[in-house]
Amino acid sequence: MTMALVAEGIHKDFGGVRALRGVSLSLTEGEIVGLIGPNGSGKSTLLNVISGVEKPTAGTVTLDGRRIDGKPSHRIVGWGVAKTHQIPKPFPGMTSGENVTVAALFGSLRRTDLRQASEEATRVLRLVGLEAKAGTLASNLTVQDRKRLELARVIATGARILLLDEVFAGLSAGELREAIELFARIQKELRVGALVVEHVMRAVLTLSHRVVVIEEGRKIAEGTPQEVVRDPAVIEAYLGTEAARAAA
Amino acid sequence: MNFLRFLRPPTIADLRSILKIGPTAWGIAICLLVAAAGAPFVATYPLTILIYLLVFAALAYSMNFITGLTGYVSFGHVVFMGLGAYGWGTVVGTLHWSPLGSVVIGGAVGLLLALGLGIVTLRFRGVYFAIASLVTALAAVNIVLATPALGGGQGIILNLGFEPLSWFYAVWVILAIEVGMTYWVTHGRIGYGLRAIKGDEDAAKTLGIDVTRLKLFVFSLSGLFAGAVGAVNAWTVSGVFPEAAFALLFSLLMLAMVIVGGSGTLLGPLVGAVVVYIPHTYFLTVASGAEFIVIGGLVTFIALVIPEGIVGSLRRYVPILQGILE
Amino acid sequence: MPDATAIVDQLVFGVVYGLLLGCVFALVAHGLNLIWGIAKVVNIAHGEFIMLGAYGAFFLNLGLGFNPLLSAAIDGVIGLGVGLAFYFGILHRELRGKEAMTPRSEMVTLVATFGLSLLIANAAKVAWKGDVVGIPWSAGSVSLGSLQIPTGGVYVAILSVVIIFLTHVFFTRTHLGLAIRAYGQDIPAAQLQGINPTFVSAVGTSLGFAVTMAGGAFLTVLFPTGINPYMGALYAPISYIIVVLGGPGKMWGSLVGGLTLGVILHVGQVFLEPSIAYAVAFLTLIPVLVFRPEGILR
Numbered sequence: 001m002t003m004a005l006v007a008e009g010i011h012k013d014f015g016g017v018r019a020l021r022g023v024s025l026s027l028t029e030g031e032i033v034g035l036i037g038p039n040g041s042g043k044s045t046l047l048n049v050i051s052g053v054e055k056p057t058a059g060t061v062t063l064d065g066r067r068i069d070g071k072p073s074h075r076i077v078g079w080g081v082a083k084t085h086q087i088p089k090p091f092p093g094m095t096s097g098e099n100v101t102v103a104a105l106f107g108s109l110r111r112t113d114l115r116q117a118s119e120e121a122t123r124v125l126r127l128v129g130l131e132a133k134a135g136t137l138a139s140n141l142t143v144q145d146r147k148r149l150e151l152a153r154v155i156a157t158g159a160r161i162l163l164l165d166e167v168f169a170g171l172s173a174g175e176l177r178e179a180i181e182l183f184a185r186i187q188k189e190l191r192v193g194a195l196v197v198e199h200v201m202r203a204v205l206t207l208s209h210r211v212v213v214i215e216e217g218r219k220i221a222e223g224t225p226q227e228v229v230r231d232p233a234v235i236e237a238y239l240g241t242e243a244a245r246a247a248a
Numbered sequence: 249m250n251f252l253r254f255l256r257p258p259t260i261a262d263l264r265s266i267l268k269i270g271p272t273a274w275g276i277a278i279c280l281l282v283a284a285a286g287a288p289f290v291a292t293y294p295l296t297i298l299i300y301l302l303v304f305a306a307l308a309y310s311m312n313f314i315t316g317l318t319g320y321v322s323f324g325h326v327v328f329m330g331l332g333a334y335g336w337g338t339v340v341g342t343l344h345w346s347p348l349g350s351v352v353i354g355g356a357v358g359l360l361l362a363l364g365l366g367i368v369t370l371r372f373r374g375v376y377f378a379i380a381s382l383v384t385a386l387a388a389v390n391i392v393l394a395t396p397a398l399g400g401g402q403g404i405i406l407n408l409g410f411e412p413l414s415w416f417y418a419v420w421v422i423l424a425i426e427v428g429m430t431y432w433v434t435h436g437r438i439g440y441g442l443r444a445i446k447g448d449e450d451a452a453k454t455l456g457i458d459v460t461r462l463k464l465f466v467f468s469l470s471g472l473f474a475g476a477v478g479a480v481n482a483w484t485v486s487g488v489f490p491e492a493a494f495a496l497l498f499s500l501l502m503l504a505m506v507i508v509g510g511s512g513t514l515l516g517p518l519v520g521a522v523v524v525y526i527p528h529t530y531f532l533t534v535a536s537g538a539e540f541i542v543i544g545g546l547v548t549f550i551a552l553v554i555p556e557g558i559v560g561s562l563r564r565y566v567p568i569l570q571g572i573l574e
Numbered sequence: 575m576p577d578a579t580a581i582v583d584q585l586v587f588g589v590v591y592g593l594l595l596g597c598v599f600a601l602v603a604h605g606l607n608l609i610w611g612i613a614k615v616v617n618i619a620h621g622e623f624i625m626l627g628a629y630g631a632f633f634l635n636l637g638l639g640f641n642p643l644l645s646a647a648i649d650g651v652i653g654l655g656v657g658l659a660f661y662f663g664i665l666h667r668e669l670r671g672k673e674a675m676t677p678r679s680e681m682v683t684l685v686a687t688f689g690l691s692l693l694i695a696n697a698a699k700v701a702w703k704g705d706v707v708g709i710p711w712s713a714g715s716v717s718l719g720s721l722q723i724p725t726g727g728v729y730v731a732i733l734s735v736v737i738i739f740l741t742h743v744f745f746t747r748t749h750l751g752l753a754i755r756a757y758g759q760d761i762p763a764a765q766l767q768g769i770n771p772t773f774v775s776a777v778g779t780s781l782g783f784a785v786t787m788a789g790g791a792f793l794t795v796l797f798p799t800g801i802n803p804y805m806g807a808l809y810a811p812i813s814y815i816i817v818v819l820g821g822p823g824k825m826w827g828s829l830v831g832g833l834t835l836g837v838i839l840h841v842g843q844v845f846l847e848p849s850i851a852y853a854v855a856f857l858t859l860i861p862v863l864v865f866r867p868e869g870i871l872r
Binding site: 051053072073074075077078082083085089090091092093094098101102103105106107108110111112114117153154157 | 435436437440441443444446447448450451452453454455456457458459
């Protein structure tokens with residue numbers, strides 16, 4: 001049975017700031033949904049609400065019909081949804097292998113056998129191309145490797161739906177190409193669902209089955225990458241009214 | 249944490265894990281066994297020195313469970329010792345239970361107190377937890393001093409015999425259990441979870457770790473052992489006296505031992521206990537207070553220069569020892 | 575009815591004395607507050623520096639006959655130097671080149687200052703013996719209705735508030751003060767404005783220690799017979815509680831927290847035994863941390 005995540009009417013206020021004003025979206029296992037929008041539009045906030053880091057002011061998030069909004073993040077991970085951090089947060093005193101082992105032990109698969117968990121960790125590290133650095137202390141990894149480690153960790157939790165927060169940011173052209181290929185390969189092999197928050201257009205447009213556009217806390221467009229890119233509301237949000245008129 | 253799985257008959261896998269027990273653990277086990285076997289033959293005075301060394305070590309291991317493994321600095325840890333001692337003193341004095349058996353009561357008091365305190369204070373971040381724990385310890389002293397049922401300022405005076413061997417074995421058992429539990433915790437799944445919490449608590453939550461439950465678990469363990477040791481300590485002086493039982497001194501010593509020895513390691517608390525015990529005993533007769541100049545200086549130096557403590561730093565800077573020392 | 579008036583009298587005295595005490599506690603906590611707010615460091619040895627300030631007043635009185643008010647000023651100047659030494663000895667290594675205080679650095683300074691507190695308190699004990707000493711100085715007392723209030727207490731309370739006010743002026747109206755506050759809020763942003771982080775945090779720390787030591791001297795006026803090497807163990811927790819009550823880094827927080835604690839302590843002692851009053855006052859920290867961790871002040 002494929003896992004389905006549905007967020008409905010999500011509002012989130014921070015004091016006086018209304019970060020999300022009634023956003024709804026859904027995604028299923030196996031689908032890659034891109035989430036784009038100008039800076040400050042609320043994309044990361046939405047990820048935080050879905051993953052349990054924040055509680056929505058209003059609205060619901062359900063996973064296969066079960067309400068998960070407002071639940072503690074560790075339980076949401078247990079149910080199969082895991083999020084990466086925009087700025088990687090590795091466990092500094094542990095090696096890459098150990099970092100991923102933690103995820104394998106405490107993720108949704110709740111392994112109790114250390115040896116099995118380490119083996120799973122090695123498998124996942126190989127999948128993301130970090131197996132050579134398995135013994136390196138996480139604090140000694142490059143930024144690009146730390147991002148891969150973030151990805152490895154959420155994969156190792158056994159999550160069926162990944163929430164990726166700007167994993168493609170700050171990469172050179174060559175690194176970006178590699179990362180896109182890597183992610184496409186991983187997704188094909190694992191058949192997970194992913195909600196990908198991104199600014200790097202090439203990554204989003206290449207990888208996504210569907211794209212959702214958010215501006216100032218509201219959804220302004222949704223469709224295939226091709227449709228969304230031509231949507232006048234989207235062009236206006238990014239480039240202003242002049243450009244939208246020019247494109248029409 | 250499913251404890252029922254320990255009730256099944258041993259398998260080949262268990263034997264294999266016994267063979268994997270490292271040299272450090274064997275080393276500690278051998279030292280403990282030698283001490284246990286030799287105790288009856290040691291003269292009284294050296295025996296009491298040994299007893300208090302074991303007390304120090306037991307306190308260090310208790311502190312290691314919370315501060316060493318999670319990084320949460322507990323300044324008020326002495327409150328578990330003190331109330332454990334009071335629990336013990338009350339059942340021995342009023343109900344006339346056996347002093348040896350009642351050590352378990354001391355442990356139980358420590359456990360329950362840690363559970364209760366932990367539920368409230370473990371949700372606070374590092375620094376605030378430290379202050380909250382300090383404040384609780386001070387409040388506890390004051391409350392006890394004002395409670396006549398607990399003997400008020402006088403405490404509980406008992407007339408128990410001089411039984412150094414019983415004291416020795418009581419604290420030995422506590423220490424042995426602690427070392428065993430430290431080994432089990434650091435080598436299992438829980439150990440990974442704790443290291444993750446110590447590394448980055450927020451990230452740990454996002455990977456499925458029930459941070460609150462884990463912290464509460466180790467905090468309760470540390471309270472349990474501190475309470476039991478507090479009871480034995482009171483037994484050695486045949487009474488429970490408020491200033492002595494709740495002396496902030498103990499908290500400071502426990503913290504110093506863990507930091508000096510190496511937080512979170514198996515050998516660290518033992519090394520820390522020895523290193524702290526030597527100046528403590530030496531200066532006790534010469535110039536009380538002076539030992540803390542040495543200990544304080546050592547702690548400051550280690551915190552700034554080699555924060556992993558003696559054992560942790562040896563592992564880091566002497567690669568050959570990485571496989572041996574833990 | 576004599577009983578009622580006696581209780582009212584005691585209450586009034588409790589409140590008044592609590593406020594006076596609270597002002598001085600506030601000053602003593604203010605130093606901690608400054609360092610906590612600027613360098614984001616909690617100094618576990620805070621109590622020991624209070625103790626040093628008190629002993630400073632004691633020795634200056636013993637040797638040169640200075641009264642504690644004058645000694646406080648001298649202590650303040652010494653505190654500047656001590657603060658600099660503390661900064662370059664401990665804080666600089668952790669803060670240098672960093673954008674913010676990491677949790678690891680927080681723990682390192684927590685532990686390092688813990689070691690320092692052991693060292694200083696016991697070095698004092700060995701050097702000056704553990705006897706409790708006092709300063710034989712009194713400015714008489716003033717009458718408030720039927721109550722006698724020590725004039726010295728009034729002086730130091732007023733001076734404490736003045737000093738806190740002066741620091742407030744410094745931090746809101748001078749260039750340097752604003753620079754220090756900017757550093758306290760966002761280190762990289764402050765650097766981009768041309769603020770030298772080392773200079774600014776060193777100055778902030780020195781100020782904090784100056785205030786702390788002066789506060790220690792003031793305390794001897796209210797507690798003329800309570801000077802001993804371990805007095806830090808009493809005043810440090812009081813300071814932590816005050817800072818948390820008022821809100822770490824909030825300028826007026828020290829005063830709000832101090833007055834609150836002072837009044838709770840003294841009014842508490844009207845109805846409860848001193849030990850319990852202290853216990854209750856200490857335990858107020860917990861509900862504050864649970865329900866309002868940023869402090870009473872919004």
